[in-house]
Amino acid sequence: MTREAAALDAIEIEFDGLTGQDLALSRGDRRLFEHLHFKIEAGGLLVLLGPNGCGKSSLLRALIGLAPLQSGQLSGSRSGSSIEPDALRRATLFQGHASACKGELSAMENLALSARLDDALIDRAPKSVLSDALAVVGLSRQRDIEARRLSQGQRQRLHLARLALALRTQTRPLWLMDEPSAALDDAGTALLLQLLDTHLSRGGAAIVATHLPISTTRGPRTVLNLQDFAPKRHARSVQAEMAESACADGS
Amino acid sequence: MMDPSQAFMWSLRRDLGLALRRPADGLNVLGFFVLACSMFPLAIGPQREWLMRIGAGAIWVAALLAVMMALPRLFEHDHGDGTLDAMVASGQPLAAIVAGKIMAAWLVAGLPLVLITPLLAMAFSLPVDSIPILMAALLLGTPVLMCIGAIASALTLGLKAGPTLVTLLCLPLYVPVLVFGAGAVEAHQSGLQGWAHLALLAAGMLLAGLVAPFVASLALRISVE
Numbered sequence: 004m005t006r007e008a009a010a011l012d013a014i015e016i017e018f019d020g021l022t023g024q025d026l027a028l029s030r031g032d033r034r035l036f037e038h039l040h041f042k043i044e045a046g047g048l049l050v051l052l053g054p055n056g057c058g059k060s061s062l063l064r065a066l067i068g069l070a071p072l073q074s075g076q077l078s079g080s081r082s083g084s085s086i087e088p089d090a091l092r093r094a095t096l097f098q099g100h101a102s103a104c105k106g107e108l109s110a111m112e113n114l115a116l117s118a119r120l121d122d123a124l125i126d127r128a129p130k131s132v133l134s135d136a137l138a139v140v141g142l143s144r145q146r147d148i149e150a151r152r153l154s155q156g157q158r159q160r161l162h163l164a165r166l167a168l169a170l171r172t173q174t175r176p177l178w179l180m181d182e183p184s185a186a187l188d189d190a191g192t193a194l195l196l197q198l199l200d201t202h203l204s205r206g207g208a209a210i211v212a213t214h215l216p217i218s219t220t221r222g223p224r225t226v227l228n229l230q231d232f233a234p235k236r237h238a239r240s241v242q243a244e245m246a247e248s249a250c251a252d253g254s
Numbered sequence: 255m256m257d258p259s260q261a262f263m264w265s266l267r268r269d270l271g272l273a274l275r276r277p278a279d280g281l282n283v284l285g286f287f288v289l290a291c292s293m294f295p296l297a298i299g300p301q302r303e304w305l306m307r308i309g310a311g312a313i314w315v316a317a318l319l320a321v322m323m324a325l326p327r328l329f330e331h332d333h334g335d336g337t338l339d340a341m342v343a344s345g346q347p348l349a350a351i352v353a354g355k356i357m358a359a360w361l362v363a364g365l366p367l368v369l370i371t372p373l374l375a376m377a378f379s380l381p382v383d384s385i386p387i388l389m390a391a392l393l394l395g396t397p398v399l400m401c402i403g404a405i406a407s408a409l410t411l412g413l414k415a416g417p418t419l420v421t422l423l424c425l426p427l428y429v430p431v432l433v434f435g436a437g438a439v440e441a442h443q444s445g446l447q448g449w450a451h452l453a454l455l456a457a458g459m460l461l462a463g464l465v466a467p468f469v470a471s472l473a474l475r476i477s478v479e
Contacts, residue, residue, distance in 0.1 A: 064339075067343045068342070068343070068475075069339055069342060069343060069478050069479065070479050071479060089345055090345070091345075092343060092344065092345030093255055093344070093345035093346075094345075095343070095345070097339070097340065097343035097344075099336050099339050099340070099343070100336070101334075101335055101336025101339065102335060102336060103335060103336035103337050103339065103340045104335065104337070105272060105335065105337065106335070107272055107275035107276060108271065108272070108275065112271070116264075116268055117340065119256065119264055120256075120264075120340060120341065120344040120346060121344065122255055122256070
């Protein structure tokens with residue numbers, strides 16, 4: 004373990020906050036939201052709410068650089084100075100909409116691969132680390148089963164194991180999660196909240212897009228409803244304007 | 255953070271492991287190569303001089319098409335299941351990851367072609383002493399094909415007409431490799447040394463191996479958007 008400890012100590016975490024200023028995002032020629040501001044600091048939780056298609060996933064993808072922002076400033080900071088997008092990516096754990104696991108590989112192999120990408124595991128780490136993480140999320144019996152045979156919920160539990168490993172090493176202080184509880188049962192959701200809670204209490208930050216009410220006990224929690232930032236409809240014709248004013252008068 | 259060599263090994267090992275679980279993919283390419291090559295003697299007839307004359311060229315064309323068959327799969331699976339997003343989002347050195355993927359794809363789809371070539375060369379009754387030249391040319395040339403193809407498939411990733419576009423993008427760029435590859439054997443058979451051709455192929459391989467991972471990773475960053 005000394006080699007691992009040394010390797011992990013060498014990883015410097017460059018993050019203590021993320022600020023978005025006047026962000027705007029479009030899909031095709033439809034503007035999803037604009038004039039969005041947010042600020043998240045170490046220990047903070049930002050919950051993104053809103054109906055389907057309002058841009059929650061797109062915002063998360065834009066934050067990690069998987070999609071371009073139409074306008075606005077995004078700056079990560081570390082002790083006052085801003086950090087590069089690449090450094091921000093290395094400080095971030097991104098859990099997207101897709102399962103991001105390989106159906107042909109076993110649960111354990113999938114976990115090993117993603118944990119290496121997260122810097123949460125050194126090369127040739129002892130297998131016990133992986134099986135412990137799988138045991139925590141209740142996948143001990145499935146560890147050698149091909150991921151394509153796992154249910155949707157079990158695959159999401161595999162993500163929880165990934166979070167548990169990331170938590171162990173604290174290499175990724177910012178978690179971006181897209182519907183992390185979509186297919187989880189009650190016990191799974193409780194486990195997710197517990198992991199999130201621990202992460203926040205250790206000074207991590209998280210941005211979560213969800214439909215579920217997320218309640219953690221610690222840290223400042225901000226809720227952003229993306230619908231509030233949807234662009235106001237521009238009247239295209241006098242007729243439409245008149246119809247609108249008629250509606251307004253009526254109400 | 256993984257350093258580039260670790261990232262390279264991570265993706266090389268990952269893709270080789272995946273190829274082992276999906277042996278059909280690699281065997282498919284090899285099977286196509288063997289079948290395509292064995293069609294020529296059937297179509298042309300058993301005249302030895304004719305077969306000798308076209309042998310190297312036919313093997314090269316078949317190898318080129320076989321490599322092209324492997325290209326659509328290079329990034330498509332990873333794109334579909336979200337693992338490509340994970341790679342880009344992780345902030346790990348993407349070019350090294352892509353280099354590992356290209357290397358793995360070549361080991362699975364390119365190297366077997368080179369190794370089985372002596373058998374096919376016999377079917378074309380190529381002189382025994384030109385077989386090593388042919389193998390060397392393929393050994394240096396198929397990585398170039400794979401590298402160029404990786405750039406093309408990264409550029410067209412996620413497009414509906416992707417595979418067609420890959421073919422259209424790649425074929426013109428494959429011409430020099432084909433000319434020098436088949437030319438090496440031709441030069442050897444006509445009594446010249448094939449070294450000049452091989453040296454050019456080697457230079458091409460070094461250049462492609464150096465440039466392709468960076469260009470392909472840039473293209474992937476655009477394609478995932």
